[in-house]
Amino acid sequence: MYPSGMDYGRESGIVLIPTRFVWPYGGRSVYISGSFTGWTQWLMTPLEGCPTVFQTVCSLPPGYHQYKYVVDGEWRHDEHQPFINSNFGTVNTVLLARESNYLPAIVRVSDGTLHDPFRKISAEDLQMSLHHIAVFMSTHMAYELLPESGKVIALDVDLPVKQAFRILHEQGIPMAPLWDFSKGKFVGVLSALDFILIMRELGNHGSNLTEEELETHTISAWKEAKSYMNRQVNEQQVAFLGHLVHAGPDDNIKEVALKILQNNVATVPIIHSPSEDGLYPQLLHLASLSAVLKCLCRYFRHSLGLLPALQMPICEIPVGTWVPRIEEPNVQPLAVLRPSASLSDALNLLVQARVSSIPIVDENYSLLDVYSRSDITALAKDKSYVHINLDEMTIHQALQLGENPHSPCGNNIQRFYMCLRSDPLFKVMEKLSKPGVRRLIVVEAGSKRIEGIVSLSDIFRFLLGL
Known part of the structure; x- marks a missing residue:
């Protein structure tokens, strides 16, 4: 292997390509070994601030190369990069066709062949990728996002504001749906943005909101206070804080994602509303874009060649x-x-x-x-x-x-x-x-x-x- 900066390439007439190799899956010590190292092991260093990500830059001649990683003494290959079976077992491969200042993303396709990282995808390929994703999101329902087990926290609107935010912090959640017992339904959400507005209100010397009021002020009183509605925020922010955006378990996940995006919220409660009179709606889950994305990744992980x-x-x-x-x-x-x-x-x-x-x-x-x-x-x-x-x-x-x-x-x-x-x-x-x-x-x-x-x-x- 020729470290970046050597004169070998110029003296021999070979153009060497600085190529970055990355092992992002952790370990205590990580080495790279390949056809370009004579299958000797070369140390990789952790990325500053990312102790689980190891990298090294090698200057390689254009052509086809094979390599593996040695992680804590164990030979490994990266399943998210192109790989084949060879005399050295399962190895990763890279094909360098021209100069580049980094190793582009190279992934295997479903049939195990190499994908050229330098090929610019066509508009047709792009539309095909987005079409496959759109079809998947339109045909899978919100109930598929529900975990096998877990808890969902809702807050009563008669709960004191100070206690409610303490609950959000202790439970490690960014927001919670609000339940109004007198109305028998969910009426909104309480989020970290509410607390930011309260902090700003306390810092306002002309504010009538005091520490004593926070001890007894309920969530509903805070939401309905005149000082809240007169706050200097735009109409879109008031709408965000003032109404409940939710979805049903039979809505598709594309509709869930669109509701989150269009209303600029972090999560959408999945609520089942029974058709029988007298039955309360059931809060099933808080759906987020990360949950939808996890569903997409799990489904398409082994068919990236189609995308x-x-x-x-x-x-x-x-x-x-x-x-x-x-x-x-x-x-x-x-x-x-x-x-x-x-x-x-x-x-x-x-x-x-x-x-x-x-x-x-x-x-x-x-x-x-x-x-x-x-x-x-x-x-x-x-x-x-x-x-x-x-x-x-x-x-x-x-x-x-x-x-x-x-x-x-x-x-x-x-x-x-x-x-x-x-x-x-x-x-x-x-x-x-x-x-x-x-x-x-x-x-x-x-x-x-x-x-x-x-x-x-x-x-x-x-x-x-x-």
Whole structure:
């Protein structure tokens, strides 16, 4: 193997192609071994900030190469990359046809043959991919999203606001449907965005909302308060907070996804409404885009050859929000903040940009952390939020307040997820299908410099042609 930068290629007349190999499945030590190393083992290094992702860059001559990984002493191959059976067992393969500054996404097709990563898919192939996905989503029902077991939490509208947000934090959920016993139905939702608005109201010197009122103020009183309706938010936000968006178990999952996208909500309650009079509606599940995406990934994982669009690197398809280039002066910049920014700035940006989280970066635009809507509900576990000055507290200080040193998970909870611009769309979809993951931050390998953000809604707007 010839490390990048050697003069071997120039002296021999061979053009060497810097090629990135990535093992994203964890391990303590990972090596790569292949035809280009003489089947000796070469050490791979973990990606900074992603200890489960190992990578290395090799300079290879054009042509056909075979390779395997050695993970903690065990020979492995990547099932998501092209592979064949050879004298060395099951091996991955790569065909390099021309120069490239990264290893593009290469995946096997259903018959085991190689897919050329440099081939630009045609409009017909793209439409074929989207058609297969649309047919699947239109013919599978919401009840298929229900887990075999689990719990669904609903809040009574007569519950005090302060207690309700403490429940959201302790249960680790971003929102909960609201049940009105007097009406015998679900009437809305309480979410982290409500708590953000309450925090802003407490920080407003002209507010009539006090700590004492929060102790006794019910959810219904908060929702109906005149100060709430007079708040300086636009009509779309008021609509988002003021009515219940739900689906039935017999709705197809395309309808579920469209309801989430069109109403800009994180989840949609799946509610069964009995036809008999006198029976209460049943809350079955809270459906999210990640659950729909998990269903898609599980169904299409072994037939990627039918979906060329899912094999393309995310940088080559119209998804996500990217850092503007110099030649794009009119493009809206990515919403990021420094650790020294005020908590007030973070809350305002979460509401105005209508995003679930904001990357926190250093002076080099490298990723340090994120501040999300769910972080603000951590302040509901005690009375600390009442004494916070939003303009004086920094994001760094707010994140420290939300830490729980007594948590059984300690500080090992993964707060955000990253990907590379060269990752194939299907790999990005698999990451976003994990519970609680709503955005992937696209970073530069090594430096963790932010290059863009891909969200669940970005993926579904592309898949549904919106």
